[in-house]
Amino acid sequence: MFSTDAEQWAKDTFYHTELGDSRRTKRLVKLASSLANHLGQSLVQSLKSPADIEAAYRFTRNQAIDPQAIAEAGFAATVEHTKHYDCLLALEDTTSLEFSHQTVRGEMGHTTSNKRSRGMHAHSVLLFAPEEQHVVGLIEQERWTRDLQAYGQNQRHASRPYIEKESYKWERASRAMETRLGNGIQKVISVCDREADVIEYLTYKISHQQRFIVRSMQSRCIKESEERLYQYSDSLAHAGTRTVQVRQKGGRKARKASCEVRYAPVTVKIPANKTGEPVPLYYVGCQEVGHEKGLNWHILTSEPVRTKEDAARILDYYEKRWLIEEFHKAWKSGGTQVEGLRMQSKENLERMVVILAFIAVRLHQLRYLGLNKEEAEKQSCETILSPLAWKLLWSKQEKSKPPKHAPSLYWAYINLGKLAGWHDSKRNGRVGWERLWEGWFMLQTILEGYLLAQSLDL
Template sequence: MLINSSDWAYDTFQHAKLGDQRRVHRLVRLAGALADQLGKSIVKASSSSAEIEAAYRFVRNPAIDADAIADAGFQATAKFVCEFDTVLALEDTTSLNFNHASVHDELGHITSHKSSRGMQAHSILLYAPHEHHVLGLIEQTRWTRDVEQMGQHKRATQRPYHEKESVKWERASRHMATRLGADISRVISVCDRESDVIEYLKYKCEHQQRFVVRSMLSRHIEEAGNKLYAYGAALHSAGTRQVVIPQKGGRKARVATCDVRYAPVTIKMPSNKSGTSTPLYYVSCIEQAHADGLSWHLLTTENVQSKAEAERIITYYERRWLVEEFHKAWKSGGTQVEKLRMHSKDNLERMIVVLAFIAVRVHQLQFMGMDKTQAEQQSCEVILSNIEWKLLWKKREKGSLPKQPPSLRWAYLNIGKLGGWHDSKRNGRVGWQSLWEGWFKLRTILEGV
């Protein structure tokens, strides 16, 4: 999936419905060039002035729909789902910040300040948990907020559900189900607290769609105690689980010892909503030693009758960080989409979509290298050509070339080192910036040769 940028671009976008096959050929050439020259602009990624002009004509063509480009990529992802018994649909929303003057008036607010400009994007990244494999994007919706409507979230209870931004969760599931057809039965949506919307939970249950959702509030339930969190706290502990909490900002990395509890629950419909109660399963993972420590209250459609099954649900939720890592690769760490400087929102969006799929490819590279066990067993030629790994060896190692290609793990670490990475945290995890810098330097060395 990662070898050869041109082949990857063809596999991803060959079925794009752009009205003219020549546009599809141009899309494939553009995506291949940008994937091959990661982080570079169209000008620097193109091989000639003719290529530059053709690429800009494509990006500026009003007849080309950004959603048509995206749909081709989603189709390419969908074809892999049937190969796996279980696939996690990891969902998250992020803001894309574009404050340059040329598109300022076409974009919406992204913070509490009216001066901020950008757009919102809601993505679903598919991941096979048992095979430790990132499949790709199956859904992404982009929109801009009306600057004049700032603050309307304070009146959220007064507006119909389908007029709220929170309808994005249901909309994304509908789009995903349409693309996957019968294979939707293999998919489990994994979402953070923002998705704890009763209409969304009802939709998923009514359409027999599986999910793991982190609870945002202690809902009313049919069981004794009447409130979800109080009921959960009264359950007998099924044992403990160690959860690794990574370093983030000013927070130090640590290992949390958590109590695991589980039970079937029946969620009541709020009094201001119409509908019946919803039967689900509840799993909690709450840190023992810290009152304000890790506290996960998870609601799921999966059958949970044992500690092992409860821990499986927790493991699924722990994988949600992968979609956040994808957003980092897209926005700043790999394709650097927020550095785009297009002269209209439509032009910007066409590039945003192309770079989203390239970011998935970069994310797959990082994730494959991070999995130490699997990466040691795979050849580095999964991601590097024969000449690329030999050049990397000559740059990083002192000995003569090995007869067999080294491992993917070796390539991952040494691309990072080429980019200035030092394992100061002793976790063997290369950061996005170092990985990107190393990849760029390797390409420069290759071009020189």
């Protein structure tokens, strides 16, 4: 869960990092704490003294410090948090990080169909507790750069071994999770988009008794019918209707989609060019009514789906997949602004990329607490703010004497945004990443000033 104290959060996350020297670990904790308190700012802007700035640059340039060692400490901290939950969704997705700094571009690979783009890719797995509505933390992240000489390799995709393809990243992530969680993997359900609809991945998950929900990318052959999966779904009985909130993305406007739900057990056949046994799964369909090109989800899952309530739960879980996209926003353009880093080498860059990934999770936790309005209105703002901090925020924003009882968490979320100049111009009650964290930082500054004034009066 979200930690209000940046220094304590940094200790909890990185204090046990194995860097070969305890002084390096202490420097990591101090660096992470400063960056967390000065979101989106450079090393120079976030650190107070020239000595601290120089020490931070020495840390990022130190070839003896393995970025993966930093990441493993963060994953271990997440493992500790998982012990408090009975069910966890492992929300997975891949994103690209593009860098414009000329010095480091020469060490990067291509990231899009544009051959001139330069950067790295990252496949992240974020754990979310659906019953408690908590963003728990990162449990896995793989980072890589594509070989520039292999540009256009997709043309030879069919002839390459599975473990050499980028699609193997889904299985690799599951293997890493199982290594870290041990028996705890049994309470984890991987939730993936269409890119994970790879027969080898589905086979691996079933054979290792790992739970998953994957949106189908192709209408596969099934044993239950001579027709393919999507055509077969049209013949299934309706299991009720569902309203899906379609989120705004790119040029697509946010809207509500009225959908019909179907479900059935299915057995997916292995493609003719591959070997293996058929894969027994469950199917859940969610198709928008009255729109030929509207929302249409075909979902394959290992979770038993025998009732319409089971189907509804699978769709509930799949709808949480947007949280991994929100993490990427917090990491990239909206929060820590990782793509703005200007380091001199790929290795130096990756050390900072990893640290900022865990800071982005912390920001994501704070924002999700407020976005979940129904729950946030039930909770006290003292979940994230000290009594003195919320009273100072009240005096600043409400211009009146603070009440006897703490206001809600949602009140704190909205007023942290307003403190930084947010006006809800879109009338959606969603405070943006920058304004939320700027408000948080401004409140910490007000609190420090108040405490300093009090000490001087003594």
